Every structure is written in structure tokens, then in C-alpha cells.
Amino acid sequence: MEVVIAPADQLARLAADAVEALLRGKPDAVLGLATGSSPLKVYDELVRRHEAGLSFARARAFMLDEYVGLPAEHPERYRNVIEKEIASRVDFEPGAVEGPDGLADDLVAACAAYEAAIADAGGVDLQILGIGTDGHIAFNEPGSSLASRTRIKTLTRQTREDNARFFGGSVDDVPRHCLTQGLATIMSARHLVLLATGKAKAEAVHQLVEGPVSAMWPASVMQLHPHATVLVDDAAASRLQLADYYRETFEDKPDWQGL
Template sequence: MEVVIQPGSAQIASLVADAVERLLTETPDAVLGLATGSSPLAVYDELVRRHEAGRISFARARAFLLDEYVGLPADHPERYRNVIEKAFTGRVDLPSEHVQGPDGSAQDVPAACAAYEEAIAAAGGVDLQLLGIGSDGHIAFNEPGSSLASRTRIKTLTRQTRQDNARFFGGDVDAVPHHCLTQGLATIMSARHLVLLATGSAKAEAVHQLVEGPVSAMWPATVMQHHPHATVLLDGAAASRLQLADYYREVFESKPGWQGL
């Protein structure tokens, strides 16, 4: 696992955009895994800027979303398909039919989850997966206690996650759905490159567990320690609990420029 500590979100976004630009230059039909939430917004803005400057095209790319709320109507502004379109996919040349997410309105939930797994596999798997991390260590909506071998399925959201996400629902925790469909931890681990972003002191303990703690279902993101190509990008506040923070900084500063993330 590579840990990269940067001054702030702008520097993090630039590094991640470099990785995406490099991937799409080498493989124009690459498959991207897109995350919602606040963590990747600066990355999406930077990718849009580079697209508008003619540096990067998404015309041949494919994209899969990590998760989706269950029961929100198709036009709800917090439905993740709508969120990602507003934040990113609707601002670049990524065809809408090339963007897929779990079907949160499906009548047959197990069949919809199986179909989503099949769609990812049929696309050749995800090349680069963007991730955030919850204050309780969840990635996607894999809450504490999730199986490390889990695949796309329905999950009940914890009170903590619903409180964390209430800001997107006008601060009303009761408006946040109780259930979601989410890629499982094994699904996420199947991506070829995992890129996790975290900023702010509220994420410091989760980041500490992710990077330096034992692998445990109680901190689902720790499964990333077993991934052969995982990158964790942090600001100073998110890195504040890391015992080896100075070492991680030294390693990145000494890294050959041609390696990228």
C-alpha cells in the first residue's frame, strides 16, 4: 500500500487526475470505478478542467458506481446516478450509456446485484477505482462487520453512516434511506488499482486503522492491505494519527517521477 501525504485536496486531486489521464492515454477504453461523497469532488473538478483543455477524453471509457440508495425515486437529487452525473459524468464526454450503477429500485434485489457483478465482469473489470472512507472505516457502503469476501448486495446503513450523510439531505437524518445496494469488499478488491482519498481530522482514526491497524471486518477498509496496487492519498489532518507519517512523506519524495501512483 502506498501512502501519499499532501498539503491539501488540490494537490491530491492533481495527482489522482495524473493517474487517470495516464490510464486513458494508454487505454482509452479503460473502466473507471466512480465514488460519490465529498472526497472525490476536487478530483472530478480537475478531470473536467483537463477535459475542457483538450488533454483527456472519456468518450471510449466505461464507468461503474460503487453503490446506490434503495428506494429513492429516479429523479431524486441524492440518487447516486444523479449525483455523479452532476458532479462529473455530465460535464465530460463520457456517454451516459457507458455509466452503470446498482439498481436501487429493483424488485428482485438479489438478481439485480448478480446482474451488476456480471456487468462489471463483462466490461473486463475495473481498471482504477476511486474510494472514500467513512469515519467508521467503511468503504462504499460496506459497514463494520462486512464480510471481507462480500460481493454486491443489499446492506443496512449504520446510524453513524446515516448521520454522516444527513448533510446531503438537508441535515435530516430521517430522510437518509436505511438501505443501499453496494459493491462488496471482494468486488472492490477485484479492481486493478485502488485509489482512496481522505481529508480532515474526522477521518484520522479510520485512516490509522486502514494503513497501520490489523485487517479486520470491524474496519472494512483494512482489506485494502491485501491489494497489490492500492494508493491512499491524505492531507495532513487525515494523516495525523499515522505513526509512520514522516516515513511515508520521505518515501514519496524519493520516488522516481516515472512511476506515477
């Protein structure tokens, strides 16, 4: 696992560098897209690069998760959020960005179909991730099986409180259920790039990077991935015991070596 500690704008550029390098070398790459506040600067940077010539026309993308039951037109439905923040701002082909169907009549079948769609696409080449204050990635809440696949999950009170800001501050308006890629699904991606900023994420980042691998901190499963990158600012890194070493390692990194 590589840990990079830098200002948020630099982190966004580093993540965008990884996406751009992938698309330059493999124009039909499969991307994994996350919602939430963590990837927004990355998406803005990718849009800037698209305007400078970077194409997504042959790429495909899969979303991490979706709320269950939000109307198709709801602005916080994750399919609409991804469309607004990145898909409509670059040149993805129609239908190239897919997400789990939170309005399906048969949610179990919808989860199985989503797993099959990712597999049929050849798997995700680069997955962008954020992390919750309780250590969840996607909507894999504490206690999630490390072997889990796409499924329905009940959101914790903490997650719903964290997300209430997107629903006018009302936790009661945040759905209680979601469909989410499982931890094993996420771990099947060839490169994981997680971004975290702010003091509120410091304990989760500490457990992710330096704690034991545990279902109580679901993101800690990333320690077992052969190509995982964690991009954090100083505040999010404030609980890391080896922070000085991570800084030194990044400063001494060979120029030819990407993330």
C-alpha cells in the first residue's frame, strides 16, 4: 500500500494522473466511480484534462453504490450525482456508465446482474474510493463480510447523519437501504485509489493503513490488495504513526514510477 500525504489539490492531480495514464495506455479501460465529497476535485481535474484532449469515448465505468427507493429524478440518486459531476462533462458514450438499480423490483437479482456486468466488462481497472468516518468504503458498513459481493445493505445511523447534508440536513430524508459493491467486488479491481481529507477522517485512515484487517473497519481490507494507493491531506493523516516515513518515501520516489 502506498500512502501519499499532500494538499488536497495535489492529491486530486495525482489521482487524475493515474486515470489519465491508464486511458492513454488503454483507451477502453474500465473505471470505478465513487460519489461523496472526496472525489469531486478529481472529477474537476479530469474534466479540465478532457477539455485539453483526454478522451473517455472508449472507456466504461461502474458506480460503487446506489440508494434504494429514491425516485429516478431525485437529485441525490447516485446515478444523477455521477451524471452531474463527471459523466455529462466528458465524452463517455451513452450507456457507458452503469450503476446498481436501486429501483428494481427484485433487488437480489439486480445485485447479481450488476456483478455479472462488471465481470463481462473484464473487471475494473482503476477504482476511485472515499472512506466514511466509521471506515466504510462504498456502503460496506462496519461488520461487513470481507468476502462480500454486491448486495443490499442497511445504512448505519452514523452514515445517514454524515450524508444528511446532501438532503437539506434532515437525516430522516436519507434512505435507510442501499445497493453496494461488496468488499470482495472492490478488491477485484486492479488498482484502488482512495482519497480522504479532513480531521474527521483521521481515525478511519489510521485504521485503514495501520490497524489490523478487520470487518469493524471495512476499508482495512485494502491492506491485502497488491496495488492500493491512499491519498490523504495533513489533517486526515494526523493519526498515522508512520506519517514521516510516508512523506519521506514519496519525496524519494523515482521519477518514472507512477502511483
